[in-house]
Amino acid sequence: MNFNKIYALGLRHLYLIMNSFPRVLDLIYWPTVQIFLWGFISKFFTLNSEYYNNTVGVILTAAILYDFLFRASISFNMMFLEEIWSRNFTNLFIAPIKIREIIAALTLTAILRTLIGLVPAVLISVPLFGVSILKLGLPLIFLLLSLYLFGITLGLLVTSGLLRYGPSFENIAWASLFFLAPLGCIYYPIEILPFALQIIAKGLPLVHIFEEMRNILMTETVNYLNIFKSIIISVIYFFLGVVVFYLSYFGAKKRGTLINMGE
Amino acid sequence: MFIEIKELSKFYNNSLAVNKISFEVYKNKTLGLLGPNGCGKTTTIGMILGLVSPSEGEILIENKNINKFKRDEILRRFNFASPYVELPKKLTVKQNLEIYGRLYGVGNLNYRINEISNDLDIKNFFNKKTGELSSGQKNRVSLAKSLINKPEILLLDEPTASLDPDIGDFIRSYIQEYKSKNKVTILLASHNMGEVERLCDSIIMMKKGKIIDNGTCEELIKKHGRNNLEETFLKLARSKDEF
Numbered sequence: 294m295n296f297n298k299i300y301a302l303g304l305r306h307l308y309l310i311m312n313s314f315p316r317v318l319d320l321i322y323w324p325t326v327q328i329f330l331w332g333f334i335s336k337f338f339t340l341n342s343e344y345y346n347n348t349v350g351v352i353l354t355a356a357i358l359y360d361f362l363f364r365a366s367i368s369f370n371m372m373f374l375e376e377i378w379s380r381n382f383t384n385l386f387i388a389p390i391k392i393r394e395i396i397a398a399l400t401l402t403a404i405l406r407t408l409i410g411l412v413p414a415v416l417i418s419v420p421l422f423g424v425s426i427l428k429l430g431l432p433l434i435f436l437l438l439s440l441y442l443f444g445i446t447l448g449l450l451v452t453s454g455l456l457r458y459g460p461s462f463e464n465i466a467w468a469s470l471f472f473l474a475p476l477g478c479i480y481y482p483i484e485i486l487p488f489a490l491q492i493i494a495k496g497l498p499l500v501h502i503f504e505e506m507r508n509i510l511m512t513e514t515v516n517y518l519n520i521f522k523s524i525i526i527s528v529i530y531f532f533l534g535v536v537v538f539y540l541s542y543f544g545a546k547k548r549g550t551l552i553n554m555g556e
Numbered sequence: 557m558f559i560e561i562k563e564l565s566k567f568y569n570n571s572l573a574v575n576k577i578s579f580e581v582y583k584n585k586t587l588g589l590l591g592p593n594g595c596g597k598t599t600t601i602g603m604i605l606g607l608v609s610p611s612e613g614e615i616l617i618e619n620k621n622i623n624k625f626k627r628d629e630i631l632r633r634f635n636f637a638s639p640y641v642e643l644p645k646k647l648t649v650k651q652n653l654e655i656y657g658r659l660y661g662v663g664n665l666n667y668r669i670n671e672i673s674n675d676l677d678i679k680n681f682f683n684k685k686t687g688e689l690s691s692g693q694k695n696r697v698s699l700a701k702s703l704i705n706k707p708e709i710l711l712l713d714e715p716t717a718s719l720d721p722d723i724g725d726f727i728r729s730y731i732q733e734y735k736s737k738n739k740v741t742i743l744l745a746s747h748n749m750g751e752v753e754r755l756c757d758s759i760i761m762m763k764k765g766k767i768i769d770n771g772t773c774e775e776l777i778k779k780h781g782r783n784n785l786e787e788t789f790l791k792l793a794r795s796k797d798e799f
Binding site (some may be wrong): 294297298300301302304305308309312313375376379380381382383387388389390391393463543546547548549551552553 | 566568573598599602605606607608624627628630632633634635638640641642643644645646647648651654655656658659660661685688701741
């Protein structure tokens with residue numbers, strides 16, 4: 294790994310953000326709207342639901358964590374799509390940068406885009422709704438790590454599709470997370486799902502992350518086994534995502550789609 | 557022999573884009589790749605750049621198969637410019653050159669950016685976003701990017717397409733001058749016959765994925781009994797596969 298090249302690719306996306314105020318605004322706008330919407334929903338359920346009784350902000354915390362996952366995945370996809378939209382794709386893929394360095398650069402830079410969007414939203418949730426995700430304590434770091442890895446994995450799978458099918462795969466980029474959301478048990482316990490879907494859901498890290506988040510906030514105890522499970526599952530999916538990306542890259546070379554990307 | 561292409565073919569599903577082509581490029585020489593649209597020039601360039609995997613045949617650089625090199629090791633020696641490939645539009649000219657300089661591992665980058673920018677006269681729009689430039693300005697910036705690493709092998713795909721005669725001449729003169737001062741092997745795909753005559757030491761003519769003729773411009777003009785390369789091109793392009 295050459296960190297100068299990873300830095301160079303990161304710098305390309307940093308310059309892109311710095312050069313465009315509307316882009317920064319766009320990054321902040323959606324998470325903030327989400328916080329407002331789920332903040333009010335959370336407040337309503339806290340006051341009127343037996344399940345959430347007296348537990349302020351469970352839903353809002355879930356919404357923030359889900360948005361973190363969503364932003365991480367979308368950031369990864371967006372940075373890749375930027376290369377296609379700007380017709381810079383060929384220049385990037387003929388530069389002396391290894392494929393694993395491209396993946397590393399996108400993975401590391403996605404965190405920046407994610408945080409630009411999410412930090413202001415998280416900060417306003419404290420005075421507006423009295424909810425702070427920091428209430429999750431030290432486990433928050435591990436939950437975020439697991440979410441981030443899974444978000445990047447989804448990004449890798451979508452970009453693999455872009456390499457395989459070209460820019461027409463773009464719509465899937467936006468739809469990918471909504472497809473998994475029902476199985477992620479973000480706002481409800483896993484028992485709500487039919488038994489067959491529960492088995493599938495347990496194969497995703499999301500269930501373990503959001504179950505544990507609810508457990509911490511509602512019982513004030515931490516089950517590290519759940520967190521460990523979520524990280525292990527995320528790491529496995531991440532490596533699978535990398536393998537799929539490499540296969541798509543070699544497949545694209547064979548089909549010649551790299552040379553026409555963006556046209 | 558610097559670059560040797562041996563029996564190179566590319567199939568896309570059932571269609572044959574490049575059909576067993578073989579040619580050589582000598583060190584520090586310029587080879588012109590000519591042919592009508594869809595004759596396989598871009599696929600050939602794509603295979604040399606590693607963007608397309610050949611179905612058959614091999615590409616040798618200094619007698620070593622290109623696949624035996626590490627990806628970054630070989631690509632560091634190459635660069636490419638084409639008006640059909642752009643640099644990020646929202647980044648300034650300077651930012652783009654900085655990023656590509658870093659990606660190519662260029663030492664003393666500020667000096668190199670300064671040097672190439674002066675040579676190509678792009679300093680006066682250095683801080684302008686690339687997407688806001690005119691075609692002529694974009695082409696010069698694209699050429700600057702392709703020379704940022706002082707490549708040993710430069711691939712140019714229609715470097716002066718859609719440029720006015722003045723800017724086109726500026727680019728051609730610059731390439732000529734650059735070649736005289738630097739050690740660079742150039743593969744030039746172009747539809748501008750004047751440009752090919754001016755810049756290329758030899759040419760190959762492609763049609764329907766095959767090489768149908770090759771030689772110096774003078775040799776081909778003489779061989780086909782025409783007055784210039786344009787007429788020779790037309791004769792070969794319109795011929796009925798007798799070559």
